[in-house]
Amino acid sequence: MTYKELTCIGCPMGxxxxxxxxxxxxxxxxxxxxxxxxxxxxxxxxxAPRRIVTTTVKVTGSVEGAACVSCKTMTDIPKDKIxxxxxxxxxxxxxxxxxxxxxxxxxxxxxxxDVIATxxxx
Numbered sequence: 231m232t233y234k235e236l237t238c239i240g241c242p243m244g245x246x247x248x249x250x251x252x253x254x255x256x257x258x259x260x261x262x263x264x265x266x267x268x269x270x271x272x273x274x275x276x277x278a279p280r281r282i283v284t285t286t287v288k289v290t291g292s293v294e295g296a297a298c299v300s301c302k303t304m305t306d307i308p309k310d311k312i313x314x315x316x317x318x319x320x321x322x323x324x325x326x327x328x329x330x331x332x333x334x335x336x337x338x339x340x341x342x343x344d345v346i347a348t349x350x351x352x
Contacts, residue, residue: 232251233249236249240271247262248261249272249276260273279309280306280309281307282303284300284302285316286299286300288324292351304343306343307341315338315345318335326352330348
């Protein structure tokens with residue numbers, strides 16, 4: 231048996247969760263969560279960790295003089311793809327105006343997830 235300790239980020243409670251894995255690496259129990267989100271978070275974090283990526287991308291043509299726009303992945307992506315997404319965004323530039331929700335990069339790093347603007351830049 232192996233034990234993993236996690237701090238849940240599924241809600242503001244921040245429960246300390248203990249996940250028990252059998253010798254095959256399969257989850258046998260999740261303890262310490264006070265709500266269902268904790269169980270879901272722990273299983274997802276152990277089996278296939280995912281993250282939302284937030285960053286900025288360069289813009290051109292801003293009448294406000296802005297140099298970049300904030301953005302994020304629309305949904306979470308596999309944790310091992312984070313640096314691939316960041317690498318693609320490093321070479322990405324947007325033409326102003328940019329509106330919240332505009333797609334900055336489609337199918338980022340082959341994840342099937344788009345990167346969208348999270349602010350308006352004119």
